[in-house]
Amino acid sequence: xxxxxxxxxxxxxxxxxxxxxxxxxxxxxxxxxxxxxxxxxxxxxxxxxxxxxxxxxxxxxxxxxxxxxxxxxxxxxxxxxxxxxxxxxxxxxxxxxxxxxxxxxxxxxxxxxxxxxxxxxxxxxxxxxxxxxxxxxxxxxxxxxxxxxxxxxxxxxxxxxxxxxxxxxxxxxxxxxxxxxxxxxxxxxxxxxxxxxxxxxxxxxxxxxxxxxxxxxxxxxxxxxxxxxxxxxxxxxxxxxxxxxxxxxxxxxxxxxxxxxxxxxxxxxxxxxxxxxxx
Amino acid sequence: xxxxxxxxxxxxxxxxxxxxxxxxxxxxxxxxxxxxxxxxxxxxxxxxxxxxxxxxxxxxxxxxxxxxxxxxxxxxxxxxxxxxxxxxxxxxxxxxxxxxxxxxxxxxxxxxxxxxxxxxxxxxxxxxxxxxxxxxxxxxxxxxxxxxxxxxxxxxxxxxxxxxxxxxxxxxxxxxxxxxxxxxxxxxxxxxxxxxxxxxxxxxxxxxxxxxxxxxxxxxxxxxxxxxxxxxxxxxxxxxxxxxxxxxxxxxxxxxxxx
Amino acid sequence: xxxxxxxxxxxxxxxxxxxxxxxxxxxxxxxxxxxxxxxxxxxxxxxxxxxxxxxxxxxxxxxxxxxxxxxxxxxxxxxxxxxxxxxxxxxxxxxxxxxxxxxxxxxxxxxxxxxxxxxxxxxxxxxxxxxxxxxxxxxxxxxxxxxxxxxxxxxxxxxxxxxxxxxxxxxxxxxxxxxxxxxxxxxxxxxxxxxxxxxxxxxxxxxxxxxxxxxxxxxxxxxxxxxxxxxxxxxxxxxxxxxxxxxxxxxxxxxxxxxxxxxxxx
Numbered sequence: 001x002x003x004x005x006x007x008x009x010x011x012x013x014x015x016x017x018x019x020x021x022x023x024x025x026x027x028x029x030x031x032x033x034x035x036x037x038x039x040x041x042x043x044x045x046x047x048x049x050x051x052x053x054x055x056x057x058x059x060x061x062x063x064x065x066x067x068x069x070x071x072x073x074x075x076x077x078x079x080x081x082x083x084x085x086x087x088x089x090x091x092x093x094x095x096x097x098x099x100x101x102x103x104x105x106x107x108x109x110x111x112x113x114x115x116x117x118x119x120x121x122x123x124x125x126x127x128x129x130x131x132x133x134x135x136x137x138x139x140x141x142x143x144x145x146x147x148x149x150x151x152x153x154x155x156x157x158x159x160x161x162x163x164x165x166x167x168x169x170x171x172x173x174x175x176x177x178x179x180x181x182x183x184x185x186x187x188x189x190x191x192x193x194x195x196x197x198x199x200x201x202x203x204x205x206x207x208x209x210x211x212x213x214x215x216x217x218x219x220x221x222x223x224x225x226x227x228x229x230x231x232x233x234x235x236x237x238x239x240x241x242x243x244x245x246x247x248x249x250x251x252x253x254x255x256x257x258x259x260x261x262x263x264x265x266x267x268x269x270x271x272x273x274x275x276x277x278x279x
Numbered sequence: 280x281x282x283x284x285x286x287x288x289x290x291x292x293x294x295x296x297x298x299x300x301x302x303x304x305x306x307x308x309x310x311x312x313x314x315x316x317x318x319x320x321x322x323x324x325x326x327x328x329x330x331x332x333x334x335x336x337x338x339x340x341x342x343x344x345x346x347x348x349x350x351x352x353x354x355x356x357x358x359x360x361x362x363x364x365x366x367x368x369x370x371x372x373x374x375x376x377x378x379x380x381x382x383x384x385x386x387x388x389x390x391x392x393x394x395x396x397x398x399x400x401x402x403x404x405x406x407x408x409x410x411x412x413x414x415x416x417x418x419x420x421x422x423x424x425x426x427x428x429x430x431x432x433x434x435x436x437x438x439x440x441x442x443x444x445x446x447x448x449x450x451x452x453x454x455x456x457x458x459x460x461x462x463x464x465x466x467x468x469x470x471x472x473x474x475x476x477x478x479x480x481x482x483x484x485x486x487x488x489x490x491x492x493x494x495x496x497x498x499x500x501x502x503x504x505x506x507x508x509x510x511x512x513x514x515x516x517x518x519x520x521x522x523x524x525x526x527x528x529x530x531x532x533x534x535x536x537x538x
Numbered sequence: 539x540x541x542x543x544x545x546x547x548x549x550x551x552x553x554x555x556x557x558x559x560x561x562x563x564x565x566x567x568x569x570x571x572x573x574x575x576x577x578x579x580x581x582x583x584x585x586x587x588x589x590x591x592x593x594x595x596x597x598x599x600x601x602x603x604x605x606x607x608x609x610x611x612x613x614x615x616x617x618x619x620x621x622x623x624x625x626x627x628x629x630x631x632x633x634x635x636x637x638x639x640x641x642x643x644x645x646x647x648x649x650x651x652x653x654x655x656x657x658x659x660x661x662x663x664x665x666x667x668x669x670x671x672x673x674x675x676x677x678x679x680x681x682x683x684x685x686x687x688x689x690x691x692x693x694x695x696x697x698x699x700x701x702x703x704x705x706x707x708x709x710x711x712x713x714x715x716x717x718x719x720x721x722x723x724x725x726x727x728x729x730x731x732x733x734x735x736x737x738x739x740x741x742x743x744x745x746x747x748x749x750x751x752x753x754x755x756x757x758x759x760x761x762x763x764x765x766x767x768x769x770x771x772x773x774x775x776x777x778x779x780x781x782x783x784x785x786x787x788x789x790x791x792x793x794x795x796x797x798x799x800x801x802x803x804x
Contacts, residue, residue, distance in 0.1 A: 042648035049645065063664065117558075124559030125566075131778040133739040138746060139758040140770045144583050215653075223655035226747060234655075241659040249659045257652030343701060361705050373698045377720040377798045386716060390707045420800040438706075 065247045070254065073247035082236070087255070089231040090221060093149065097156025098217050102210060105161040109168025109209075110202075119169075126165065134159045134220050138227060152224045159220040160213040167209015171202030203274065211267040218260050233259075289316040290474045291340070291442055296349035298335060308499035309335050312349070315493065315502065317442075320472045324489030326482055328532060332500025333478045337446045340476065341367045353441060363391065366435030370447040372427035374419040374434070380406060381415040384434045391438060405433040408467060425456035429463065436467070445477040449484065457481070461488060469512055482532065486525045487514060494531050504531055585767045593768040602757070607776060609752035610741050613669075617676025618737040622730060624677075625684025629729075632685070633692035634714070646685065654679055654740060658747050669751060672744035679740035683732035691725025692718055724799060727792040734784050742777055 047067060053059070054066035061069065077083035108126070112119040134155060145151035179197055188197075225234025233252055240248030296313040299306040310332045317323050325333045338344045340351060342361035351358045353365070374383045384402045391398070406415055409429040419427055428448060435443060448464075449457045461484055468475055468488075479485050485492045489508055496503040506528055514521060567587065574586040597603035632639045632646075654675060665671045695718050703713045745755025754773045761769030 042644035042646075045644040046648040120555065120558040121561055125562040128563065128778070131782045132774060133735075133742070133777070133781065135739055135743040135746070136755070136758070136774055136777045139762040140767075140774055143762055143765070143767055143770060219653040219655050222653060223658075223743065223747075226655065226658060237656070237659040241662050244663065246660075246663055249663060253652055253656050253660055256656035257648075260653055260656075261651040341705065343704060361707060363707060367705050369698065369701075371698065373702055375699060375702065375717065375720070376800065377723070378716075386702075387706050389712055389716070390709075418798045420798060 062244075062246055065250050069247045070250045073245070074251045074254075077236075077248065077251060083251075086231050086233050086236045090225065090233045093152050093232065094156060094217060094221055097153040097221070098160050098214065100153065101157035101160025101217065102164050102213065104157065105164025105209070105213070106168050106206070108161070109165040109206075110172055112165070113169045113172025126162075130162055134216075135223060138224060142228070147228050152221065152228060155224050156217045156221050159216045163209045163213040163216060164206075165209075167206045167212070168202065170209075171205030172198070174205060175201045204271075207267075207271045207274070211264065211271070214263050214267060215260060218256075218263060222256055290319040290321070290354065291315075291317040291476070292350070292352045293336075293340070294350035294352075296336070296339065296347055296351060298332070298339065298344070298347045310339075310347075311499040311501050313500065313502055315505075317474055317476060319474055322468060322475045322488055322490045323477070323493060324485035324491070325476065325478045325493045325495060326480065326485045326528065326532065327495030327500075328497055329480075330497035330500070331495040332497070333495050334446055335500070336495075337367075337444050337476065337478050340442070341365055341444050343367075363387075363438045364441045366438060366440035366443045368428070368431050368435045368443070368445045368448045370450045372419070372424075372431040374422075374427055374430055376419050379416050379418055380411060380422070380430045380433075383419070383430060384437050387434045387437045401437055405437045406430075408436070408470075409433045410463065423456075424452050425460055428452065428460060432464070432467070436471075436473075440473065442474045442476065445475065445479075447478055447480060450480060457484070464488060465513055482528050483525050486521055486528060487516060492524075492528055494528060506531075582765045583767055585771070590768040590771050593766075593772050597757075597769070597772065603772070603776065605752055606754045606757045606773075607780070609756075610738075610745070610754045611780070613673055613676055613744075613753070614737045614741040617673050617741065618680045618733060620673075621677035621680025621737065622684050622733050625681040625729070625733065626688045626726060628681075629685040629688025630692060633689045650682060655743075658744075662748065667749040672741070672748050672751075675744040676737050676741050679736040680733035683736060684726075684729040687725045687729025687732070688722065691722030691729075694725070695721050724796055727788070727796065731785065731788050731792070734788050735781065738777075738781050738784060 050064075051067055054061070054064045054069075058064075065073075074083070108122065112122050112126070137158065138155065141151050141154055145154055175198060179201070183197060221232075222234040222237075225232035226238050228235075233255055237249050237252035237256075240246070240252060293313060293315045296310055297308070298310040299308050301307070313332075313336060315323075325336070327333045335344065339347055340358065342358055342365065345359045358365075374380075375386065378386065381402055384405055385398060388398045388401070393401075403415070406412060409432050411426060411429055411433065414422070414426065414430075419430075422430065428451075432448070445464075449460050452460065465488055477485070477488065486508055492506040492508060493502055494504045494506065495501065506524065508521075508524060510518070510520065570584060571587050573584040574589075594603070628642070632642055657678070658675065661671050661674060665674060699717050699721060700713065703717050708716065742753070742755040745751065745753040746759065750756050750759070754777055758770050758773040761767070761773065
């Protein structure tokens with residue numbers, strides 16, 4: 001400790017390389033920048049890789065169906081009316097189940113958020129329900145509701161209600177209590193408070209819950225349709241599986257992914273649009 | 280012991296240093312022809328309004344930034360990248376949150392060629408030096424702002440650097456802690472007499488601790504004046520001469536704003 | 539009301555209010571039991587609670603429950619181990635080497651969009667319907683969240699921490715070991731937690747979609763086929779409890795590993 005010169009290892013070439021790499025200006029978060037480009041490139045790259053695989057002859061054409069095979073199956077299913085019927089059936093179920101579930105979820109979430117009493121009574125039951133994955137409830141629900149439309153809608157509703165409730169609950173909880181005080185101070189009437197103050201404040205969290213719920217709902221619906229067959233995309237895939245028609249199954253796979261993607265992206269656009277309108 | 284005059288063979292010499300950033304494809308001149316000689320064992324304070332480039336200057340000396348024109352030399356050697364001969368303390372302690380105080384200080388020695396027992400001894404010494412004995416196993420989240428900053432100082436000193444660079448080290452602390460740590464800094468510096476360059480926005484702190492106060496002006500950043508503080512250490516905060524110097528520096532700083 | 543009576547009242551009220559959460563479940567169970575005993579329609583649905591308890595006891599005794607649970611759990615663990623390891627590794631590779639990122643990321647993004655359920659018929663045709671396919675599904679379920687979270691954790695490194703590394707001349711390996719990896723641990727654990735939940739639920743799910751074999755999902759299917767609601771309910775209960783327990787376990791582990799985390803960042 002007498003101020004003598006320090007002993008240090010002279011910087012090695014590796015260190016200057018590191019310094020050079022790290023010296024770059026802080027990049028945009030990698031996911032964001034690449035993610036945006038990947039959004040366009042990914043289906044293309046997938047297509048390229050898939051075509052390479054299928055045309056390479058490594059696998060028989062029935063197993064790894066090349067893109068034109070998938071396309072032909074798509075066209076034939078569409079023109080025969082099968083695909084539109086299935087698509088419509090799935091989307092209808094999704095809409096109804098989602099609507100019911102979202103409605104329930106919003107009511108429950110707002111109730112628990114607004115009233116500590118309600119939360120005390122309902123939250124434990126809610127948390128318990130969360131522990132029961134929807135997929136695991138399929139046999140139970142089949143026993144209760146049979147194998148018709150109802151059971152699928154109930155399953156979708158259950159899958160939807162949970163994230164929506166959470167989103168609504170967190171949204172209401174996130175509103176600073178001070179706002180309510182201010183509103184009361186200025187004697188702003190309750191409906192105005194509800195629409196102009198509370199609603200915009202809840203919306204971001206609520207919308208996130210709605211978006212998550214939508215993707216859950218879609219997954220559950222496809223799964224349910226795989227098991228309970230009358231019509232729908234899932235059922236189409238199941239039929240393809242049973243008749244060893246991989247091309248049909250792949251049409252279903254592509255469509256499932258595509259619809260899931262569109263639903264999610266569409267929702268995000270909606271969120272952004274509403275945000276833009278000055279929430 | 281007072282310093283009469285900076286040595287002719289200075290420890291750190293900065294010669295016509297200029298730096299530009301590119302912003303929106305237009306060059307932004309952050310520093311223009313900054314020249315400064317720092318003698319060995321000297322304590323130099325740098326003050327200036329925001330935008331005067333004082334932090335950039337420090338980062339250039341530390342080697343974190345290196346795209347500059349002009350010369351920066353330490354003991355005659357050109358500086359272009361980080362090195363263990365210069366210690367740096369940021370405004371935020373920037374301790375690694377997943378390491379204890381001991382591990383954080385020891386991290387500085389990760390590329391120092393010393394046997395493990397010696398490293399451990401040095402780490403312990405420096406933790407004791409900054410007054411954190413007993414807190415070796417604490418995580419940063421358990422430390423107050425002042426304590427965390429002390430740990431950061433220990434980390435900067437454990438490599439026994441030739442020059443200690445401080446970038447507004449006490450800026451994020453409350454007034455009382457700041458005064459305490461200023462005294463600590465002075466105590467540590469008096470014990471080791473290493474060369475110190477400290478950037479601060481607190482004029483009183485600059486005058487209290489520094490042998491010289493460098494006043495910088497923005498647009499583009501350059502040195503406007505250097506004020507000598509020829510008072511022996513340790514100093515009396517209440518001394519009228521110090522107050523007069525402080526007022527003089529303040530007046531200089533606010534000149535552009537108020538006139 | 540004097541201060542004294544207030545002081546007495548509060549602890550009692552406290553204990554009572556803690557019970558509020560039980561009101562709804564107890565009421566629901568009571569309603570269930572009522573329907574079971576009054577023979578309101580769907581007799582096979584509303585099985586009396588005693589029957590569920592009896593089923594629990596029976597299945598525990600004859601080993602059915604343990605065997606089923608063990609089968610599902612083993613598959614979960616194996617699939618989790620495979621999927622999480624590969625997922626963390628891939629996320630790490632993608633975050634560390636730009637080339638890997640550029641090559642793999644687009645593919646990954648495209649495949650990620652398809653829900654696992656949708657891939658099941660494909661897996662069934664490509665790999666068959668046996669235990670192997672179920673394991674594949676579980677591994678995939680654990681794989682996805684690990685890749686994403688590991689990647690984000692490693693690429694989102696704090697700039698200042700990296701500068702600390704530069705000041706002390708840390709090599710690339712040292713930066714990874716001392717700065718990047720510990721900093722990414724919170725995100726990695728988030729991924730592991732999600733992977734656990736997904737692995738468990740897809741283990742059960744895979745039993746519903748592929749060939750029969752030992753497992754809780756299979757137990758449910760058998761119960762459903764035999765119209766024995768008590769078995770189905772029993773299985774649901776066990777599934778929920780196990781899910782809860784595994785989440786709690788990982789949370790506990792993460793709290794120990796991440797004990798350095800400042801509270802407000804949780």
